[in-house]
Amino acid sequence: MTLENIKLDIDYVRSQFPTFKDPLAKDWLFAENAGGSYVPKNVIQKLNNFMTSTKVQPYAEYPMSKIAGENMDKATKIFADMINAKKNEILIGGSTSINLYVLSNALKHFIKKGDEVIVTNQDHEANISPWRRLSKSGAKIIEWKFNKKNGELEIDDLKKILNKNTKILAVTHCSNIVGSINSLQQICELAHKFNTIVIGDGVSYAPHGFPDVKELGVDFYTFSLYKTYGPHLGLLYGREEILKKLPNQNHEFLDKDYPYNINPGGPNHEELVSLIGINEYFENVYNHHFKNKKLSIREKIMKLNNLISYHEELIANPILEYIDNRDDLVLIGKNKIQNKNRAPTISFFSKKKSSKKISEILVKNKIATRNDNFYAWRCLKALDIDNEDGVVRISLVHYNSLKDTNKIINALKKI
């Protein structure tokens, strides 16, 4: 079956998200998805059920508690299956920023003077600051700078800075500004020749398709569940061989209990359980489009990823083309999505008007978006863009429609 044979039933998809019928939100075109996505009804139901029937301390023998604990385990197992990890290789923490902060505190124990740590200037600060801080433990920080002409991180530049002293490489899977998808697979292959630990930030990637962490070859991978149709939580994957060796960041008695030993405070119970709703939603979308029910969770995710990518290409490419063709607007990153080379996260600025002004015009047209640096301030600085005014970012996901595309282009025409 080719991608084009089955098209995403956008009406079905949108019917799963109560926000599209909500009195406050229903008249708005939502294009700030890279900031945080809407949630399907299954997530809301799971959260509601947990709070109503099982909002007690989990893992005791009475039914409310037993079921709470079972559902927490179930949610973790489902999400591990969705990204092809083992259940004890993922943890659910408060956010990606917190998860990476704690991880860097754990990894710093392996850093000695003369070790090198590579960070990029394309990443969100969440995957830079925790690693730059390792300079206090004696590490030399090396910046993998992107090519200013096209916004891309070039593999040839990485080859020049990787060496036997490189202990850690922190790099985004997809930039939340440039939108390009970096080949983590290729990056990991290169880095592992030097036994470098690779930390991939998947926050801007995962909303467009849950990755296979084993196929990517990453040692750690993180994404924010509030951008993948869930509540405000962050998922961190870690390869078991490394996780086992990390020093405890939690209570003393949890010393050998990975991955909880790098998840101080543990997960938010009700929100963790509501993650089951994300999978239920994707199961529903799968069943609506495909016949073969016997596939594994991961196999279904792969089919859905293709379906979603094709739809995203369809709705984003006309906007990319329109902005790219305007003399007064400067598009950042590639001007076309082709073979999943880019996310529909579209950043641009104007040569004539401030990003704030453009954002105001879009908002007046009931298009929910904003101007900002989106915490990728090093990326904007390298592109000589004012970090206060920032860029305008139109970020779409699979529940956006071609109708949205036309509305966005019509609003841009008024600028």
Ligand SMILES: Cc1ncc(COP(=O)(O)O)c(C=O)c1O
């Ligand atoms: C690419 C990227 N990485 C990391 C983060 C930080 O995620 P969190 O808000 O879960 O800390 C964000 C948040 O916007 C992001 O866009």
